[in-house]
Amino acid sequence: MSTPFAHVIGDPIAQSKSPLIHGFWLEKLGIAGRYKARHVKPGELGAYLSKHRENGSWIGCNVTMPHKQTILPHLDALDPVAELLGAVNTVVRQENGTLIGFNTDAPGFLEPLQPVLKSQHLFRMARIIGTGGAARAIIAALSDNGFTLVVAGRNPAKARALLDELAGDGEHHAIGIDHFRQPTDFAFDDREGCCDLVINASPLGMAGNPELVFDWSHAPPRSIAYDIVTNPVETPFLKAARAAGHPTINGLSMLIGQAAIAFEKFFGAPPPRDHDAELQELLIK
Structure with missing residues (x-):
């Protein structure tokens, strides 16, 4: 043979x-x-x-x-x-x-998060930017792992439809992508014992595409920044997250x-x- x-x-x-x-x-x-x-x-x-x-x-x-x-x-x-x-x-x-x-999108996405997901948390929340094919897998995977989801897209109605289809019960939210552009003075409650993720599941920040504008005042302390973009590996989104004191996961981990x-x-x-x-x-x- x-x-x-x-x-x-x-x-x-x-x-x-x-x-x-x-x-x-x-x-x-x-x-x-x-x-x-x-x-x-x-x-x-x-x-x-x-x-x-x-x-x-x-x-x-x-x-x-x-x-x-x-x-x-x-x-x-x-x-x-x-x-x-x-x-x-x-x-x-x-x-x-x-x-x-x-x-294999969903298990590939979850793999670098496994050390975190093995822990018990009082609450899990993920902010997901994007409503394309990768976002579908990520929404389903995180819903199965007990996350409350906020999905941001250019079309909030599409984000809502994805949540209704894939996320099951829970107080999930769909918003416009511009929501995260401007700073906020929101006072986050005590996040000790909680797990927070901020995920770029869109092509924004990829070579040849516009940059993803995300103001990190929207993320609770110790939120993990996860960008599925692989070109470049070190995206402006991840650089800004690191500068704001957040741990990061790059797109090569999922790939x-x-x-x-x-x-x-x-x-x-x-x-x-x-x-x-x-x-x-x-x-x-």
């Missing part, structure tokens, strides 16, 4: 860091496998999947924009998380050619967490996570 291989597909795709991540792990583990980026335009998606599902060496693909939702009709089955979110970012080919869709789940599904072995620091350095270069 020829060498097993997987792809990451999208349009555009040249910016993807996934080949570097998977290639790094394959080399560290000495696994005979290949992982490459493939530029697949929207009109080519069906043909790409039809061709590769017949290839016994193709073990699957990761899926980026704009295919995360349009790929659904081409798949044979979805895991429960992908079905809930209505989006797929990992496709795994079974031996009989069946294609199963997964979504690596997502990739780790997909890697094990593709190649049948957990990646060597003791090399994460080395991998992050490579990804930043």
